[in-house]
Amino acid sequence: MPSRDVDQNPRRPLADRLPPWVNAFSGGCWVIAIVGLISGVTVLAQQQRREDALQLWVFADIHRKLYTPIIEDWNAAVSDSNAEPVNQTMLGQEPLRRRMLAGFFGGLPTADLIEVERTMAGQLFAGPVEAVGLIDLTERMKAEGLLDEVPSASLTPWTTRDHVFGLPHDVHPVLLGVRMDLVEQAGLSLDGVETWDDFAEALRPLMADEDGDGEPDRYLLAFWPNESARDKIEMLLLQNGTGLFDADGQPVIASEPNARTLAMMVSWCVGPNRIAADVRDFEATGNQLKTQGYAVAFFMPDWMCNVWKNELPNMAGKLELMPLPTAQTGGRRTSVWGGTMLGIPKTTTDFDAAWDFAKHLYFSPELARELYRSGDIVTPIRRFWDDPVFETPDPYYRDQRKGLVYIDAIDEVPERHASPYAQTAIYRVADAATALLRYAQSEGVYEQEDLVDEAMRLLEYAEQQVRRPMETNLFLRDAEPAS
Amino acid sequence: MKTSAHIHRRERRAAWALVAPFAIVTAVFIFYPLYRSIVLAFSQTFGPGATEPAGWLNFRMTLTDPLFWVALRNTALFTLGSLFIQLPLALILASFLNRPDLRGRTVYRLVMFMPQLVGLVFAAMIGGVFFAKRVGAVNQILHATIGLDLDFPWLDQHVTISLILIALWLYVGFNMVYFLAALQTVDRSLVEAARIDGANPAQRFIHVVIPSIRPVLTFVVLLSFIGSMQLFELPYVMLNGAGTENRGLTVVMYLYQQAFVAGDLGMASAVGWLLGLALIAAAALQMLVARKEAA
């Protein structure tokens, strides 16, 4: 070993003067160590204490932005009153779902107010009513007359066994957005269109093959029965069929109207009369196809109007909204897609303060106006519907007063019933739709009537898949009369 | 003798001190969870808070769930694809890179390794964009060159192939570096001797190179096998779930959905044990075969 007395030779390279173990780590390792140390310090310094305030969790950035000014005003005002300030946190949808469920079932702290998306709500209701992690708001809402202020379709997704667990954020009626610029260019008209058959007939000239590549230049409808269309499939079943669950939470998947609807959807996608194409929402590729004019009509709940404005600013002045065509005459001219509620967990530090803020947030005319102005979402609260904001022409939608069209549709919006198995059901039904499409393609069966039997068979299988875990759920069994 | 005994005692004590972190971490964070997972596998749970004993229910439910078999089929197909396409390709690339007269080896190695640095989440996102119908780069290129249908449903019906290709892009460089490291240890004089004996390049590769890197080969095959069977993040991010008709559903995604979407840790543990036992059996089989061949 070299002598420890380093001073004897001060000109030796630094590496030799260090103990040998230092040499075991190459430069990269030392960089890792140093960066780790520095980031560790910043990370630990960052761990800020939560201030003393009501915690609000939201899952969408657009909500966060909408609420920020309202919360700022609220917090500015509370210093003079005895209300509590509010602290808003944006969590992604998955993190929020997991954190909420973990909190409810594992006793972890959650927030004082949580916004819950429609697809997460069902899981909250799997156990006995008393075991739901949110506070039952039914009596409060009844006492304050809030239940009558909103359409019942906005409450059913948050209701289990007649107990309401959340304030409704929206109704989300669905209309059909049509590329009116293309329709007019071709000298066509949608007057008198009521059914899907009318619709296809009126617009078929738009599907001409002018570039001569052997297939239509565009298709009439953005729809394809695959995993990206689960919501649309459920939406169409709610419009024309029986939906997925009845008011008692029992599956009603394999019903005749559902089978007919499923067969109709698939008939759009196959054969010589095909009118639909796979143009997806929220995806770069789908948006590119929209820009190229590959599809003429789109399913548009109110919030989707805003998605178009954000993602496709170059498509301004092209779309117009009309009531949904139906499967047969006299049918429902709208449906429902998406939805949000605001709930108060049982672990809240101060229910009354949370309730006051929840009402202030969801039942304020300012929010209703702002929700429409910057989110294109129509409030569920009836008395706000005659607000002038809904009459303003929207330049993106060819100066249509689209707010009024959505409000007109609200009374027809179908009710969706909550179930812990709603997610499973939606997935299995979408599987059935895809399977039916493959059946139609491989067997060469293109007509709705001829597809109904196979659709029924597939839906029966889907329903069986949904019932299976329901029947072995020990907790639901416990929910029946206590032993 | 006394010194020797002394040294031995010191050695024993030092050994335990050195393995202590590994032993403690393994005992607490591997063995305890393993034990708990057995208990959980025989319970029905709803989140970590509520637990009921359930006997063999979870295993029965899993094995009779058609979705589990779909997941297993998808995972097995993906694994076969990975093993039989990716590893040979990695080996071929490595043998090209191993030519002594090759210029730019470092650059090639870096380029091949780059996707690994970019990571899974991005690979999944870009996969969704590149393999899309009509406007996706893959279909556009294949349409222009070989006239493939612009609407070829990579992400619907053929999602397993897409996954294999994306995984190939992602991991081939990593395996290549492994093989390259092994190839560099191959005794040149053996290859030279074979050449003098008149073996052509392919023969030299099969009869001289492969046997001398067999240990590494076995190791990489085992790692790839285990890794492929645990495929999850790639389809999960790319398809936002299981995809059309659950064609992107894998065993681990099935497990994840049971545990963290349905909140049923019991079902998830049962699935985990089924997968674990299958992997252990397969690995043992592979080691046995490798040992036999080596002997």
Next chain:
Amino acid sequence: MAAGAPKQRPGVIGAIWPHLILLPASLVMLLPIAWLVVSAFKSADDFFSSLFFPVDETGALALDRLTLDNFRRLFDDVGIASAIANSFFLSCTLAIFASLACAAAGYALARLRFRGAAPLMVVTLALLVVPPPLLLAPTYELFHRLGLLDNYLAILLPGLAPAFGVFLFRQATIQSVPRELLEAARIDGMGEIGIFANIALPLLRPMVGAFAMITFLMMWNNFIVPQVLLHSPEKMPLAVAVANMKGVYYQDYGMQMAATLLSVAPVLVLFLMLQRDFVSGLASGAVKG
């Protein structure tokens, strides 16, 4: 082929033809990455309207439309800086401690004589095939009980001494740490820990670099473990933050690409620094698999 084949065919063809394979392969590897880089600088409009570089209405290249906006919004609106710091903290800490713990255990198993060696080795080999997802649910439950959910310890502790690393270091020790050297040091009266740190560890240097690199990379790109065990958005590492940006009602591709680019840069630098260690380390670890 036939005996008496000419000596190594020298000349242009032999030198060029590997490149005929390697160059296209490299191109395929790089294409998505080039796309990533360009996309990170494109506005939302251009992202949808052009496949690669932005083009204007006439179809001509419009390079002036490239923008830094995505990055600005990442830092200002999304607060990506804390996610980057979190990722660095988790990855660096784990890389250093896991390398040390695995080197220590691997060395002890390979070179020190103690009664636990054989059973520990069996355990290590068995653990190699335990699928981590099997442990995901019970680990979640364990940390729930320990009250460590949403705590960095929940991520760091289980990853501190992976069997995989112990195995690699054991192999590397067998290959590159001669027993004689250790015996000599013992006779010189050096302590066992000192022998490990000052004699064995420097010899294992490539493996330390390689394993630190692997661990760093695995943690940096790890998505499922933090996604499950952490809850607070401000604690999330970059991989989760990027994946979560894939919103429900709105997708900002430019920003996602910019975030991905930000997450690639550090690992690229690290790989450049460690790549020699990486290759020779892997070589030493994989022998006698």
